[in-house]
Amino acid sequence: MSGYYYGVAVGVLFGLALVFALLKFVHKDSGMKAKYDERQNAIRGIAYKYSFFTVMIGNAVYTIFSEQINRFFKPEAFVFVIVALGILVYAGYSIFHEAYLGLNEKPGRVIISFIIIALINLAGGITQYAKGNVLEDGKVGLMSVNLTCGVLMLLIVFMILIKKCMDKREVD
Numbered sequence: 001m002s003g004y005y006y007g008v009a010v011g012v013l014f015g016l017a018l019v020f021a022l023l024k025f026v027h028k029d030s031g032m033k034a035k036y037d038e039r040q041n042a043i044r045g046i047a048y049k050y051s052f053f054t055v056m057i058g059n060a061v062y063t064i065f066s067e068q069i070n071r072f073f074k075p076e077a078f079v080f081v082i083v084a085l086g087i088l089v090y091a092g093y094s095i096f097h098e099a100y101l102g103l104n105e106k107p108g109r110v111i112i113s114f115i116i117i118a119l120i121n122l123a124g125g126i127t128q129y130a131k132g133n134v135l136e137d138g139k140v141g142l143m144s145v146n147l148t149c150g151v152l153m154l155l156i157v158f159m160i161l162i163k164k165c166m167d168k169r170e171v172d
Contacts, residue, residue, distance in 0.1 A: 018120075022113045034102025043099035051090035058082035074141045084152045091156045095163050107160070114157045122150035 036044065062069060062078060069078055094100035101107055125147030128134050133143040 028104045040099040043097045047090045047093040051086040054089040055086040118153035121146045
């Protein structure tokens, strides 16, 4: 096995260890799974539905305008943008309807975890950009995924912070 594959294996193991550590970090109890009440589960179901429709509409738009879109994006990169939009819709609806964070999650720690994930992704994306790998044949390619993930995580953090400010104003 070449050094490249060892590097990939180490990277995957590091990523999994980081995921487990962050899951432990954000929960109040010893569990690693978020707990939601009935109201939150109902709202999350609606959020999933809106997210699904967003992805379906994005795929339809891509199907209709693929020739124009493919002038600027590699197909796999644009499909990932569609998925990211679906995640953003899910997160936004859930956040603003108070169903994104589980009952056993610490909001401050969730924000810190998301910022860490965003920074790791942005660092990887900026590195790929500096190496000239984000653009392939003049089109946004698959190496843009890290930048997309980093921006997505920052947008989710901003939505959580906006919701916290809105809640604080309501209390005052």
